[in-house]
Amino acid sequence: MSGAAGGTPALAAGSAFDRLNRRFGYDERSAALLILPVFAVLAAIAVFPIVYSLYTSLFDINLTRPWRRPFVGLGNYTRVFADPNFWIAVQRTTLYTVVTVTATTLLAVAVALLLNEAFPGRRLLSALVLLPWATPSVVNGLMWKWIYDPGYGLLNGLLTQLGLIDHYAVWLGDPDKTLFMIANAAIWKQMPLAAILMLVTMKAIPEDLYKAATVDGANVFQRFWHVTLPALRPGLMLVLVYETMISIRHFDLFLIMTQGGPGNASYTLSWEIYVETFRNLKFGIGAALSYILALATFSLSYLFIRALGRKLA
Amino acid sequence: MFPSATLSRRALIGTALSAGAASLLGTRPLRAQMPSAVNFTAWSAAVDQVKSHIGAFEEATKIKVNYENFPWAQYRTSVVTRLVADAPMDVLWVSDAWLPEFAEAQWLASIDDIPELMKYDAEAAAYCTQSMTYKGKQYGLSYYGDHMSFVCNTDIMQRAGIDRPPATWDEVVEASLKIKQKGVVEYPMLLALAIDTWLIEFVSAMVFAHGGRFIDPAGAPVMAEPGRGAVETVAWIRDAIHKHKIISPGAVETPDINALKAFGAGQHAFYIVPTYRLRALNDPSQATAAGKIRPALMPRGPRANATATCGWIRFYGMTPGAKANAARRANAVKFIEFFGGKDITGTYRFQKLLLTDLGLPFCTMPLAVDADVKAFWEKWAGGGDIIAQQAKSALKKDVIAPWFGEWNETANTAWQSVFLDRATPEAATRVMADKWLELSKA
Numbered sequence: 001m002s003g004a005a006g007g008t009p010a011l012a013a014g015s016a017f018d019r020l021n022r023r024f025g026y027d028e029r030s031a032a033l034l035i036l037p038v039f040a041v042l043a044a045i046a047v048f049p050i051v052y053s054l055y056t057s058l059f060d061i062n063l064t065r066p067w068r069r070p071f072v073g074l075g076n077y078t079r080v081f082a083d084p085n086f087w088i089a090v091q092r093t094t095l096y097t098v099v100t101v102t103a104t105t106l107l108a109v110a111v112a113l114l115l116n117e118a119f120p121g122r123r124l125l126s127a128l129v130l131l132p133w134a135t136p137s138v139v140n141g142l143m144w145k146w147i148y149d150p151g152y153g154l155l156n157g158l159l160t161q162l163g164l165i166d167h168y169a170v171w172l173g174d175p176d177k178t179l180f181m182i183a184n185a186a187i188w189k190q191m192p193l194a195a196i197l198m199l200v201t202m203k204a205i206p207e208d209l210y211k212a213a214t215v216d217g218a219n220v221f222q223r224f225w226h227v228t229l230p231a232l233r234p235g236l237m238l239v240l241v242y243e244t245m246i247s248i249r250h251f252d253l254f255l256i257m258t259q260g261g262p263g264n265a266s267y268t269l270s271w272e273i274y275v276e277t278f279r280n281l282k283f284g285i286g287a288a289l290s291y292i293l294a295l296a297t298f299s300l301s302y303l304f305i306r307a308l309g310r311k312l313a
Numbered sequence: 314m315f316p317s318a319t320l321s322r323r324a325l326i327g328t329a330l331s332a333g334a335a336s337l338l339g340t341r342p343l344r345a346q347m348p349s350a351v352n353f354t355a356w357s358a359a360v361d362q363v364k365s366h367i368g369a370f371e372e373a374t375k376i377k378v379n380y381e382n383f384p385w386a387q388y389r390t391s392v393v394t395r396l397v398a399d400a401p402m403d404v405l406w407v408s409d410a411w412l413p414e415f416a417e418a419q420w421l422a423s424i425d426d427i428p429e430l431m432k433y434d435a436e437a438a439a440y441c442t443q444s445m446t447y448k449g450k451q452y453g454l455s456y457y458g459d460h461m462s463f464v465c466n467t468d469i470m471q472r473a474g475i476d477r478p479p480a481t482w483d484e485v486v487e488a489s490l491k492i493k494q495k496g497v498v499e500y501p502m503l504l505a506l507a508i509d510t511w512l513i514e515f516v517s518a519m520v521f522a523h524g525g526r527f528i529d530p531a532g533a534p535v536m537a538e539p540g541r542g543a544v545e546t547v548a549w550i551r552d553a554i555h556k557h558k559i560i561s562p563g564a565v566e567t568p569d570i571n572a573l574k575a576f577g578a579g580q581h582a583f584y585i586v587p588t589y590r591l592r593a594l595n596d597p598s599q600a601t602a603a604g605k606i607r608p609a610l611m612p613r614g615p616r617a618n619a620t621a622t623c624g625w626i627r628f629y630g631m632t633p634g635a636k637a638n639a640a641r642r643a644n645a646v647k648f649i650e651f652f653g654g655k656d657i658t659g660t661y662r663f664q665k666l667l668l669t670d671l672g673l674p675f676c677t678m679p680l681a682v683d684a685d686v687k688a689f690w691e692k693w694a695g696g697g698d699i700i701a702q703q704a705k706s707a708l709k710k711d712v713i714a715p716w717f718g719e720w721n722e723t724a725n726t727a728w729q730s731v732f733l734d735r736a737t738p739e740a741a742t743r744v745m746a747d748k749w750l751e752l753s754k755a
Contacts, residue, residue, distance in 0.1 A: 063393050064414045064715070150563030151575060173566035175733055259508045262565040263730040278390050280719045 057287035064281050076288035085264070085272065086289075092179060093248060093268040099183045100190070100247040105239055107187065108194035109232070113224075115195070116202045133192035141256030144185035148172050148257075172258055175265035182253050182266060190246060194239045201235030202228065237308035241301045248297050269293050350377045351644045354395070354405040356388040362670055366652060366663050373657040376644050385510070389718075396420045396632070403635035403645040406456055409444040409626050413715040416447045422636035423450040429646055430454055433654045433677070441676035444626045444709050453628035454653030457667055458676035460624035460707035461518035462588045462700065463612060468605040469582040472497050478609030482523070482549055485583060485612050489559035492582050499561075502553055503581035505572035506564040506732050508725045513710065515585050516728060517623035519546040521708050523614025524621070528711045532753070534746040537739065545614060547731045547738040555734050565732050577602055585611075588700060592672030592693045608699045611706075624707025626676060629653045674704070716752035723748040 024032070060072045080086050115126050132140070147154045148171040156168040171181050205228065213223045251270040258266040260275065273293065277286030355363065360382060367378045379401075383391040389411060395402060396418070407415060415421045424430045433454055434442050441458040445451050465478045473492040479485040489501035504515060520527065525542010529535045536543040553560040561567075567575075569586075573593065576584045577600025586594070588608070597603040610620040629649045635641040656662045661680050667673040668680075669689050680686050681701060690697030712720065727744045730736035736744075 063397055064418055064718075066397055066418055149571075150561065150566070151580075170561075170563045170566070173563045175735065258566070261508045261726070261729055263733050263735055264726050267726075275722055279722060281390065281393060 053287045053290060056283055057291055059284045061284040062280075062282050072284070076284045077292070080285065080288055080292065085267065086269075088264055089267050089269045089272045092264075092266060093270075096179050096183055096250070096266075096268060097244060097247040099180065100186050100250075101240065101243045103183070103187045104191050104194050104243050105236070107191045108198050108239060111191065111195040112198035112202055113228075115199050129195060130192045132189050135189060137189070137252040138256060140185060140189045141253045144181075144188070144253075145172070145257050148181055173262050175262055178258060178262065178265040182257055185253055185257070186247065186250060190243060194243060197239055197242075198232065198235045201232050205231040233308055237304060240304045240308070244300050244304065245297050248300065249293060269296075349375060349644070350379060351641075351648045352379045352401045352403045353381075353648065354392060354402050355380070355382045356385045356406060357382045358385065359667060359671055359673070362663070362666055366656075366666070369656065370648065370651045374644075374647055374651070376647065378648065393420075399634070401634075402632050403641055404648050405630055405632070407453060407628055407630040409628070409709065410713050410717055412445070412447050412452060413713060414718065415630070416450070416452060417715045419633055421452045421630045422633045423452055424454070424631065424649075425450050427646055429650055430654065433650075436679050437676045438678055438704065440624050440707055440709055441626050444624070445628050453630040454649050455664075455676040456627040456629055456653065457589070457664070457673040458624065458626040459588050459674045460704055461514055461585050461611070461622045462591065462608045462703060463610065463622075464576075464584050464586055464591065464594070464606055464608050466576070466579060466582050466602055466605050467607055468579065468602065469497050469501070473582075479583070479612050480610070482519075482612045482614055486553065486557055486559065489553075489582065490557060493559060498580060498582060500559060500580075501582040502559045503572055503576050503584040504550065504553075504560055504564050505567045505569045506550070506729065507566050507568040508729065509568040511569045511587065512725055512728065513712070513721055514587070514623050514625060516543075516546060517708075517710050517712075518585055518611060519549070519614075521621040521623055522611045522617060523549075524617030525614070526711050528749075534749040536749075537742040537746040539739070540616065542614065542616075543742050543745075544738045545616075547728060547741065549614075551731050551734060551738065554732060565729055576600075576606070579605070588674055588703075589672045591700075595693045607695050608703070610699060610703055619706065620703065621706045621708055622703055623710060624704070625710065674700070712749075714753070716749075716755070720745070720748055720752055 021029075057076055058071060058073055060068075060070050060075065062068075111129060115122060115129070135143075146152075150156065150168055150170045150173060153168075153171070155171065156165070159165045160168065172178055209227045209231070210223055213227050218226065249270050250268070251274065254260060254266050254268060254271050255274070260267045260271045269289065270293065273286055273289045276282045276289060353367075363380065363382075367380055370376065371378060388406075389408075392402075392405060396415075407421065412421070430453075431451065434451070437455065438458060441455050442451065444458070445453050445455065463478070469492060470476075470478075470488070473488070473495045475488050475491065479488045485502060492498060492501040506512065506515070517527070520542040523542040523545050525546065527534065527536040527543055535541045538544070550560070554562055554564065572584065573586065573590055575581060576586070577594050579600075579602035591606070591608065593599050594606045595603045600606070611622045613620055629652060631642075631645045631649065635645045651657070652663050654661070661675070661677045664675040664677055665680055665683065665686065668675060669685060672693065681697070687697060690700060694700060712724075714720070724745045727736070727741040731738050731741045
């Protein structure tokens with residue numbers, strides 16, 4: 001049947017197959033066949049949702065109005081940019097990301113410098129430093145929420161006993177402090193991994209460089225500035241990219257600790273995505289916001305890689 | 314050994330394949346047509362009581378119940394996605410706040426033409442029936458009905474020399490200042506003002522107690538108009554926090570559950586709370602102030618003639634899919650009647666069980682004179698008269714509309730901006746009113 005009715009296509013297919021055979025060797029074809037299942041799975045669970053969410057962002061989809069689903073093109077994006085809440089969320093996200101990434105990176109460098117020195121108990125300290133990183137995010141959020149509690153929180157108790165405050169203070173409920181208190185909880189959890197990444201980079205710095213600098217009369221600060229810091233660039237780039245990607249999309253602490261409040265004090269982009277998608281059930285707007293956040297994340301990461309990667313090269 | 318082992322393996326594979334094929338080919342139609350099953354979806358509350366009553370239902374009717382539950386915080390989203398995906402659901406718990414949204418989306422079926430269920434209206438409190446009615450059609454039978462209660466810690470009041478609960482909001486300030494001045498507690502009034510499930514009910518209760526409304530009978534927002542209750546209520550709360558300092562500034566980060574613990578620990582004198590919490594508040598195993606916590610009538614605002622509060626109900630709804638199929642409809646009706654009406658014993662057994670086990674008030678009026686119910690209120694609230702009187706003054710939330718959820722997001726932020734003294738009551742309520750208008754026109 002196929003030979004009679006479809007002779008030409010069969011020949012064409014055959015020649016294409018022959019061309020593939022000539023172009024790729026047995027090993028390459030085998031490798032392609034072996035990775036095909038993984039590629040298919042990735043396409044189904046990663047590529048398709050990403051593409052489909054872009055498609056979704058072009059429609060006005062509200063799950064509570066299932067009978068209508070108009071195509072709005074870039075309408076969701078223009079609505080987002082015209083919404084004052086979006087710009088509030090951008091401000092809050094920017095502040096939170098800058099504070100978290102800066103503090104995490106600086107602390108990580110300091111801790112890595114400490115752990116890079118030889119002293120008794122260093123191994124134990126290294127293990128202890130990692131503990132916050134191993135704490136689940138939800139536990140971390142609940143723990144800090146209790147610590148900050150205005151009625152029975154540990155922070156108020158400690159500050160009162162130290163004589164630093166004479167009256168229990170409101171932490172998360174004070175809009176001027178909220179973002180910083182959440183950032184502190186995030187830094188506590190994220191800093192250990194960043195410190196280990198820095199430490200690994202530090203360990204790779206040749207000892208000869210320090211010896212040569214010492215011979216040249218460099219003091220400890222000069223050795224840090226001229227030897228350690230330039231050599232830390234690969235680690236710094238990794239930490240900056242990773243921490244920025246984590247912080248800009250941070251959600252769990254906001255859900256557990258403040259729910260975007262008080263008022264709109266912790267109304268970040270990830271929170272807005274959650275509210276629009278899962279509370280207002282507006283999947284079109286939610287998808288548009290997600291794409292904006294993803295683009296912002298990729299852009300920042302690209303800038304870091306460009307800026308630090310060029311110096312590395 | 315080997316031949317029999319091979320045979321056994323073949324038999325096993327054959328059986329597995331047959332079972333797989335049967336499940337692929339037969340399960341879905343079988344499930345859809347199965348005349349003796351009800352798919353019941355609920356949030357994770359009263360799980361033990363529900364399971365126990367499901368057992369009684371299955372025993373009495375020989376109808377199997379496929380019961381699934383989701384946490385309250387994720388319930389609406391979970392149910393909506395299942396409804397959109399046309400998942401098999403027959404009966405579900407519904408909040409009165411979602412009724413317009415669900416009815417407009419045709420996710421709920423009216424029960425107006427089901428006399429087996431409608432007959433219970435004759436014995437139900439009017440506000441309950443009204444809360445299950447949208448555009449003239451009724452959509453279910455009640456799971457429970459409750460209202461916000463104003464409760465007092467009698468011990469703190471006595472220690473401050475206060476012999477009766479405050480009857481107006483001005484008296485609440487006066488009594489609180491007296492308690493504060495005597496050094497009994499620092500913040501006599503407790504309100505859970507975090508962005509949480511109950512915030513709209515707390516504020517609504519106070520607005521209604523001020524004689525106010527959010528929306529006029531024509532559906533227009535009046536919440537931003539001075540003298541209509543909402544502006545006065547948020548101003549009262551702001552002053553209570555920042556001027557009189559009788560409410561902790563930490564109230565904006567206090568959810569209902571934390572407030573409950575604080576009040577149960579005897580740290581505050583006055584509190585607004587869902588009535589069903591009274592049992593826990595007066596349970597010595599859960600609260601150190603147990604036995605000293607008593608309900609009082611919701612204080613009145615300066616323009617209010619009588620007490621008022623916010624009431625709400627949760628109810629059993631039926632999906633249109635279940636109603637359209639004769640067998641599923643029959644099972645669903647039996648299930649709803651067994652749980653929301655009278656069961657095989659001819660009594661409101663489940664509603665009574667929910668009260669005596671968990672403190673959940675009911676909508677069925679005949680139960681109010683039941684001896685066990687009276688004993689329950691006597692034990693856990695010092696009597697049921699005030700609760701019954703307050704229940705009669707309960708008003709359904711007037712902001713319930715198809716766009717309630719989205720409006721409430723804006724409202725929550727706006728309330729808090731006033732409580733934080735970052736916005737005036739007039740400006741914040743104007744934001745809410747504008748959002749209402751925007752959503753009502755969308």
